[in-house]
Amino acid sequence: MNARWGRDLGLGVKFAFTGGREGHIRVLLTAVGVGLGVALLLLTTAIPNALSVRHARDDARMDYTYGPPRAKAANTLVISDADTTYHGEDVRGRLVEPEGPKAPVAPGLTRYPAPGEMVVSPALKELLGSGDGALLRERLPYRIVGTIAENGLIGSRELTYYAGGKNLAAHLDGWKTARISAFGRPSASSNTLDPVLLLLILVVFVVLLMPVAVFIATAVRFGGERRDRRLAALRLVGSDSRMTRRIAAGEALAGSLVGLAFGTVFFLLGRQLAGSVEVVGISVFPSYLNPSPALAALVAVAVPAAAVLVTLFALRRVVIEPLGVVRTAKPTRRRLWWRLLLPVGGLAMLAPMIGQGRSNGDFNTYLVIGGVLLLLIGVTTLLPWVVEAVVARLGRGSLAWQLAVRRLQLSSGSAARMVNGIAVAVAGAIAMQMLFAGVQGDYTKNTGRDTTRAQMQVNLSRGADFGRAAGQFAATKGVRKATAIGSTELGDRDWRSGPTGTALVTVGSCAALREMARLPSCTDGDMFVATGGTNDADVAKIVRPGRTLHIDDVNGTGRGKDVTWTVPGGLRQATAITGPSGTRDSSVLLTPGAVPERMSRLLSATVYLSVDTSVPDAFEHARNTAARIDPLADAMEWSATQRSAQFSSIRTGTFAGAICVLALIGASLLVSQLEQLRERRKLLSALIAFGTRRRTLSLSVLWQTAIPIALGLLLASAVGLTLGVVLLEMVGSTVGVDWPSVLGLTGAGAAVVLTVTLLSLPPLLRLMRPDGLRTE
Amino acid sequence: MSAPAGSLLAAEDLRKAYGPTVALDGAEFSIHPGEVVAVMGPSGSGKSTLLHCLAGIVPPDSGSIVYDGRELAGMNDAQRSALRRSDFGFVFQFGQLVPELTCVENVALPLRLNGTSRRQAEKAALTWMERLEVDDLSGKRPGEVSGGQGQRVAVARALVTGPRVVFADEPTGALDSLNGERVMELLTDAARSSNAAVVLVTHEARVAAYSDREIVVRDGKSRDMERVA
Amino acid sequence: MSIGHTLLGLLESGPRHGYDLKRAFDEKFGQDRPLHYGQVYSTMSRLLKHGLVEVDGIEAGGGPERKRYAITDAGITDVERWLATPEKPEEYLQSTLYTKVVLALLTHRNAADILDAQRAEHLRSMRILTDRKRKGDLADQLICDHALFHLEADLRWLELTAARLDKLRAEVTR
Known part of the structure; x- marks a missing residue:
């Protein structure tokens, strides 16, 4: 038994390589197809590893700032967050000041830069050296004295720097600036992923892998019709039908083995390439992309095995007779019930997990993978039925339509097979995009900020001269208006023990205060109390003339002095309105002239900027101004614009992936289309002899592809949307359909059809030349 | 030589080469309405090429082909296609029926190419299938009928538009004698009754015997056997 | 074609008169060349001489055309041998x-x-x-x-x- 299998498979492999030019082309096609699939498989199997390496590196360089206050020592380092954003990309920045010879050195560094110097990641160095980086160069006025080694970075395209700082200890706040004695997470990271993130990763995996599997299944059948004829010849010289099947499987095996080799090469190339790209702000080093040996071995065994099985399965319905191939005429009508079983089963597996994302519950990995897989496989089992059922009802129409429909009726199965890959890819991609869009939307939605009044907020260090800062911002290119506000809180008791009632104090010019409340009139030195907003009760209770209130000096650290402020008598009434931050607060409003020195030291300054977005790089100019005023300033672009930028990058990312898969499938469509046309060469010539218009035949070719693809895309959209809704329900996000991406993806699918048809037209026209009538 | 008086389709001094292979080297031809002319000759002699040129499928390199007073060489591809649709019918060796269409749809095909409605075309197709004794196959697909039946369907398809010239390229080549002769009888009977001329390419003398006249093509040159001896 | 064997064969289905024989022959085999009466009589007398047929009866009025012939057992054997013997293919070597x-x-x-x-x-x-x-x-x-x-x-x-x-x-x- 085994010897027979071995012998026949071996014979098939031999035939594959000795089959002349035609045989070689078939092996090559199969190999390229399988190779691309294998490469994708290997890349995906490498992703978990890459993510965990990233995770470990990220942990290792963590400067954990929330700890008990620490005294200056030989082994301490003061480190300050100086993150910034440039052209939509995050830049991780740290100001460092070692306080002793034994200060911990950050991973990837050998020593710390002196004040005025910095070490940067290679990607940042590249950016700063390019014309694109001019504005950032201005913002980081340090001399580059070195680069950060790979072990200090979490991605090849990561933008990061360490700059030497001076007198950072003055800024210690246990939050942005801290004194640390070691890098790394203090307690080992539990490595539990955010359940939603885990879900995203699982879905991406399944969605990427499914079309690849379908594609591999299609690829091993490239040139199937011709092979069938050759197999018939084998039958003629005496091989029995089982042998023939095994020989065919052997041929597929040959293609897939070469495909494995191709795949490895593609993977290695892709790995190098992966080092130079960045998707959704994530880049990796090629060295991260090491597939785990077990998974790689699984791929190496599973792909050839699948090739053999698919071939045997495909030939199940084919009776190879010595004088030709008979496809068992009129296959029994496709039954619906078991085809429905798969997607319904998939839904049933996912259903119990609905709503678990919110309550931080965990998703059962197996159920998620199983459910998504079943739903997507359901597309491939439902599609043949749908195509058959719909095509059987079509009929009326032009001649081109009739030719196409009849052809589809005769072989609806192969038509459905052709589009299966596209349908699965589109369904998966739609679900994925919905999930991304929903999750992303939830994470940044409802900030309540009014982006029509201000588009950027800059937080300056405590005690900064925000009046001057407002002027500097107002003079910045692209800034229409700068509203600078200082604020702190007043409590009825000492902040070290904790007040029972608090009131907000807002300090600003008259113009700035008018952004927060309706004032009767205003000149410098005026004082108001605004009511009608949140916290009205506390304000009414504690803001009483003559009462001594305590200014917040501890800032959550539990340290500091008690600074007091006595409520003066001249407070005028004002009405709180919604401020630029989106809240309507009852508060004490002071013009700078009314603020005592001991209070102004403690004010946190915030500048709200109204930016003219038509000025190129307006935000970057504003950030540069912020950095000039205060290297530790925190400039935030407000969410409405930021979210859409990030979201679009996710969309382009998944979109690009989906397009790649579609292109891959389009290539296989084209191959089978051309093969079919070659088969019909004589018939086409005969039709031309009758005077058939080329347009008629071209149109019929178009319909022949377009009808199954249209059905496939419809089904894919339905399944994709269903899956998307279920996934969103699972993470507890608001369900919303991201129509642009649905349309974009189905449009891309349609574009593939058009392209394939267009590309098959020149050979079609060539085949339709009367030469085809010449008898060989 | 000028086209014989009264001829429907006449060709003079046709030359055609496919690359280095010379298929026609000064061939001549003429046919009258209602006439059946056999084109004979060994394989590779150029007889199929002659048929393709006469039918306007392949333009000759040089020479003239006059159909019903019109010069084919002066027509573009679209005009020649239109002519083939309206005035010519075709039968090929292996039927070349469209496998996915039913027999009646196959027969109706040339009418539909001319813009006839589907129902009318299929009605006319059925009438012709009756004449060729294959009306009981109308709903079957070509794969389900025998070679002889298929060829009769092909003949019905060639005649359905009421062509003035039927081009038959080895119409019995794939059939046994009995089926072949039946097809020839039906083809020539039907053509005569509708006064259609038939250009019959064959290498079989017994098939050629159904013709009124034969010409022999050798090495791309034609020889009208009426003029011999 | 052997006229003698053909006529013998026709007699196998039952005795016939000479003119019956001629008519049956012409109808079935003689489209090109109908038999002369003389051929029938000379053939029949030869067969009679060899004992392959016998005279079954003579109608009144005499004359050869009135004779009724019947096939003998020897005649049946002879027809059988003739039918079973393949014809020698002719080779037109020097046409x-x-x-x-x-x-x-x-x-x-x-x-x-x-x-x-x-x-x-x-x-x-x-x-x-x-x-x-x-x-x-x-x-x-x-x-x-x-x-x-x-x-x-x-x-x-x-x-x-x-x-x-x-x-x-x-x-x-x-």
């Missing part, structure tokens, strides 16, 4: 056509023209036979087909010879 072609080549005449003329003549005959076949009944068809296949064989020889004429010329004029 007139071959002679004509070779002579034309030897005298430097155009042998191809001779072949083509013969070919046209053959096809003309075939056309006539085909036409007759289409109008006739099954018997006509079978007889015509026989002739058609023979003519076709000749025609194929003509075509083949035409294709090999140059070689033949080289051989005969050597």
